[in-house]
Amino acid sequence: MSGLESDTETGSEPGADPMFGGYPAEMDRLNHGAFDEMYDGQDLRSSYSDLRTSLADLAHGELETRVEALASSYLDQGVTFDIGGEERAFPLDILPRVIEMEQWARVEAGVQQRVRVLEAFLADIYDAGQVFDDGVIPRSVVTTSSHFHRQSAGIKPPNGVRVHVSGIDLIRDNDGEFRVLEDNVRVPSGVSYVMTNRRAIAAAIPETFAGHRIRPVAGYPQKLLTALRAAAPAGVVDPTVVVLTPGVFNGAYFEHALLARTMGVELVEGRDLECRRGRVMMRTTQGLEPVHVIYRRVDDEFLDPLHFRSDSVLGCSGLMNAARAGNVTIANAVGNGVADDKLTYTYMPDLVRYYLGEEPILRNVDTWRMGDADAREEVMDRLDELVLKPVDGSGGKGIVIGPKATSAELDELRGKVLADPRSWIAQPVVQLSTVPTYVGGALSPRHVDLRPFAVNDGNRVWVLPGGLTRVALGEGELIVNSSRGGGSKDTWVLAGHGHPPKVVAKPAASRAPAQQQDQQQDQQGQGSSHQQQEQ
Amino acid sequence: MLSRIAESMFWIGRYVERAEDIARILDVQTQLILEDPAIDEAATVAGVLSVMGIEDEAAGDGPADRAQLLELLAYDRSSPESIAATLGAARESARRARETLSTAMWEAVNTTWRAIPSGQFRSMRPPTAFRWVRDRAAQINGIADATMTRDEGWQFLVLGRSIERADMTARLVAAASLASGAAWGTSLQACGAYEAFLRTYKGLETERGAAEFLLLDRLFPRSVVFSLNRAEQCLTNLEAGSRADARAGFTNEALRLVGRMRAELEYRSLSDVVADLPVEMERLQRTCALATDAVSRRFFAEGQATAWRGDVA
Numbered sequence: 001m002s003g004l005e006s007d008t009e010t011g012s013e014p015g016a017d018p019m020f021g022g023y024p025a026e027m028d029r030l031n032h033g034a035f036d037e038m039y040d041g042q043d044l045r046s047s048y049s050d051l052r053t054s055l056a057d058l059a060h061g062e063l064e065t066r067v068e069a070l071a072s073s074y075l076d077q078g079v080t081f082d083i084g085g086e087e088r089a090f091p092l093d094i095l096p097r098v099i100e101m102e103q104w105a106r107v108e109a110g111v112q113q114r115v116r117v118l119e120a121f122l123a124d125i126y127d128a129g130q131v132f133d134d135g136v137i138p139r140s141v142v143t144t145s146s147h148f149h150r151q152s153a154g155i156k157p158p159n160g161v162r163v164h165v166s167g168i169d170l171i172r173d174n175d176g177e178f179r180v181l182e183d184n185v186r187v188p189s190g191v192s193y194v195m196t197n198r199r200a201i202a203a204a205i206p207e208t209f210a211g212h213r214i215r216p217v218a219g220y221p222q223k224l225l226t227a228l229r230a231a232a233p234a235g236v237v238d239p240t241v242v243v244l245t246p247g248v249f250n251g252a253y254f255e256h257a258l259l260a261r262t263m264g265v266e267l268v269e270g271r272d273l274e275c276r277r278g279r280v281m282m283r284t285t286q287g288l289e290p291v292h293v294i295y296r297r298v299d300d301e302f303l304d305p306l307h308f309r310s311d312s313v314l315g316c317s318g319l320m321n322a323a324r325a326g327n328v329t330i331a332n333a334v335g336n337g338v339a340d341d342k343l344t345y346t347y348m349p350d351l352v353r354y355y356l357g358e359e360p361i362l363r364n365v366d367t368w369r370m371g372d373a374d375a376r377e378e379v380m381d382r383l384d385e386l387v388l389k390p391v392d393g394s395g396g397k398g399i400v401i402g403p404k405a406t407s408a409e410l411d412e413l414r415g416k417v418l419a420d421p422r423s424w425i426a427q428p429v430v431q432l433s434t435v436p437t438y439v440g441g442a443l444s445p446r447h448v449d450l451r452p453f454a455v456n457d458g459n460r461v462w463v464l465p466g467g468l469t470r471v472a473l474g475e476g477e478l479i480v481n482s483s484r485g486g487g488s489k490d491t492w493v494l495a496g497h498g499h500p501p502k503v504v505a506k507p508a509a510s511r512a513p514a515q516q517q518d519q520q521q522d523q524q525g526q527g528s529s530h531q532q533q534e535q
Numbered sequence: 536m537l538s539r540i541a542e543s544m545f546w547i548g549r550y551v552e553r554a555e556d557i558a559r560i561l562d563v564q565t566q567l568i569l570e571d572p573a574i575d576e577a578a579t580v581a582g583v584l585s586v587m588g589i590e591d592e593a594a595g596d597g598p599a600d601r602a603q604l605l606e607l608l609a610y611d612r613s614s615p616e617s618i619a620a621t622l623g624a625a626r627e628s629a630r631r632a633r634e635t636l637s638t639a640m641w642e643a644v645n646t647t648w649r650a651i652p653s654g655q656f657r658s659m660r661p662p663t664a665f666r667w668v669r670d671r672a673a674q675i676n677g678i679a680d681a682t683m684t685r686d687e688g689w690q691f692l693v694l695g696r697s698i699e700r701a702d703m704t705a706r707l708v709a710a711a712s713l714a715s716g717a718a719w720g721t722s723l724q725a726c727g728a729y730e731a732f733l734r735t736y737k738g739l740e741t742e743r744g745a746a747e748f749l750l751l752d753r754l755f756p757r758s759v760v761f762s763l764n765r766a767e768q769c770l771t772n773l774e775a776g777s778r779a780d781a782r783a784g785f786t787n788e789a790l791r792l793v794g795r796m797r798a799e800l801e802y803r804s805l806s807d808v809v810a811d812l813p814v815e816m817e818r819l820q821r822t823c824a825l826a827t828d829a830v831s832r833r834f835f836a837e838g839q840a841t842a843w844r845g846d847v848a
């Protein structure tokens with residue numbers, strides 16, 4: 001007995017632990033106030049205690065061996081992404097990120113709320129536009145968005161769903177609170193890595209895996225297929241669903257193939273499709289066969305050369321007409337980009353109150369619109385301490401991080417913002433939360449974000465318990481994009497022993513939305529310098 | 536099945552088979568150059584290159600040697616006939632049909648290909664490298680056999696493999712007929728048929744017998760007739776839905792071409808067939824090419840997209 005006890009004691013003493021012993025010191029050196037998800041100063045957080053105990057049992061050097069096996073297994077399976085035509089293995093860190101049931105319940109409820117609002121908003125602006133008349137958001141915000149497509153106006157999706165799949169990017173601020181960084185409701189990618197990461201990590205550290213009760217993520221393709229079938233045009237009993245990919249040279253081709261394979265549907269390219277008399281057909285060895293639901297992974301602009309870019313070879317001419325005729329469902333709907341526009345984002349808290357009469361469960365990070373004269377004036381004085389983002393940018397393009405910019409760059413930025421204020425927002429610099437990450441033979445804190453995926457089948461918004469954790473592998477680096485040297489982590493959402501706690505949204509104080517536009521500006525907390533990536 | 540996927544399956548079959556056959560040919564020929572002091576290295580190399588359809592210009596100045604042969608047909612990824620390039624093409628096709636292939640099949644093709652950019656393939660010495668290619672091809676084919684459903688995709692895979700095999704065996708036979716007496720033994724070895732041949736023909740090693748075995752044997756899986764038979768079967772299965780051929784003739788052009796070639800080989804007298812083997816074999820290769828075109832037109836042509844011409848000036 002006494003032997004057992006002393007084991008436990010030495011196990012919990014940081015200095016005696018070769019794996020995590022040096023970690024708190026690394027945190028002191030690197031974190032600058034960022035929230036660490038494993039350690040609270042010198043103290044281990046309870047969610048990570050099982051992880052540390054089981055990893056501490058590994059023999060010295062064993063972790064290195066497993067890290068190598070992990071990397072080569074991804075190359076063998078072809079889990080890759082493309083950068084400029086070169087195929088690379090997606091870096092996966094061996095240490096998982098653990099999220100406890102209570103924290104997850106909040107994320108789940110928050111994401112569901114968010115998706116419900118985005119659906120209501122899109123349905124409204126592509127129809128009557130009640131939200132403009134009620135003064136919640138200026139009509140110009142929507143109509144000047146480059147992702148607002150009049151071609152979509154009046155197209156009513158069969159089961160009312162436009163956001164079949166969404167990825168809501170979250171970060172944890174310095175207090176550990178989950179905040180929404182941006183919404184992705186066009187073609188959010190990354191879910192395939194959630195599934196492959198889980199399998200690879202389960203194989204790499206089976207002892208640790210077995211010691212946790214982790215909610216599974218393998219059910220995603222079935223949920224997606226169910227939602228897509230539910231979205232089929234009325235009257236189609238057994239709809240044919242296809243995944244539309246831009247082709248093997250697309251960075252996310254691996255994901256498109258995996259989703260098609262695991263749903264058991266065809267993976268088509270634009271040239272496999274043909275529109276005839278308002279119906280979409282695919283070319284098979286037995287001739288043309290009808291298609292009813294297209295889960296497209298091609299951007300709006302390239303989808304239909306008849307309505308959008310006429311030089312596109314990735315889409316199929318006539319798709320929009322077929323969708324308008326109600327013969328095919330395009331998922332996600334065309335024109336969704338207006339809802340994840342960075343300027344629309346700043347109105348989200350008001351939209352939550354307006355459409356649902358609830359307070360937002362997950363708060364935005366602080367954001368100033370450069371279109372507002374007062375905000376612009378304040379930001380112009382503090383350009384060197386803030387992060388400026390173009391509202392149309394993606395993949396981190398055009399973002400200027402004030403503290404890291406030269407004065408010449410700031411002057412240039414000032415000119416650009418003043419010339420076209422509608423196109424810019426400003427946020428404070430904030431550290432993302434950190435999680436221990438295996439880098440160069442030791443564990444060191446690295447910054448992470450989280451993208452939970454939600455599938456809407458028209459009856460219920462289902463949130464995949466897990467989501468994609470992206471990690472910036474460079475020391476002190478805040479940019480997690482895979483195209484900028486980011487990797488990923490398996491995300492373990494723990495299952496509890498009873499029912500998950502219910503998160504109920506608070507009713508909004510007032511339902512007169514017009515007066516609430518500036519409320520989100522009063523919100524506590526920090527913004528973020530984390531940048532968005534390709535969706 | 537999507538036309539584009541069907542096409543990919545067909546080419547996976549062809550490329551994997553081609554890589555294996557090139558490895559077999561190189562294995563035997565390089566061995567010969569080493570073992571037989573009487574052999575003219577330059578002539579042998581030139582012979583192999585011409586059988587593989589590589590013109591002299593590609594081989595560079597002067598008579599090609601063994602090292603150059605290996606470079607052109609095995610290691611050089613930029614040479615379209617090399618094993619490295621062929622395995623790369625097989626993997627590219629597989630990547631395009633990835634959602635249709637079984638995971639095991641995809642991983643077999645992918646791990647095989649990975650040995651090439653990683654330099655592992657080049658670092659293997661010739662006999663080991665050729666054995667490795669044969670083993671990998673056997674593994675890919677075996678996994679396909681064990682994990683794929685016998686649907687259209689499978690038929691296209693086997694069709695591609697069979698047409699390629701008939702074509703490559705025809706090349707081997709042509710090469711043997713051009714060279715001196717020992718060449719027939721070599722060709723038999725390249726097909727892995729030497730022992731089977733000796734047993735079948737009770738040890739009587741004659742050129743006529745060897746040609747008969749490689750061309751016409753109904754039981755040996757690498758013979759031309761066996762391969763054409765398999766191709767015919769696949770085409771028949773693919774056309775199973777349509778009843779057009781039930782009463783008279785064949786509407787499928789590829790089926791007609793392959794069937795006619797097989798019938799000609801089988802129903803003509805052996806002396807007639809072997810009278811002018813090089814010409815005969817060239818005809819066979821041309822038939823394989825025509826059949827491939829016909830398959831493309833019949834099954835894959837739907838894959839040719841119509842382009843939207845937005846701005847007509």
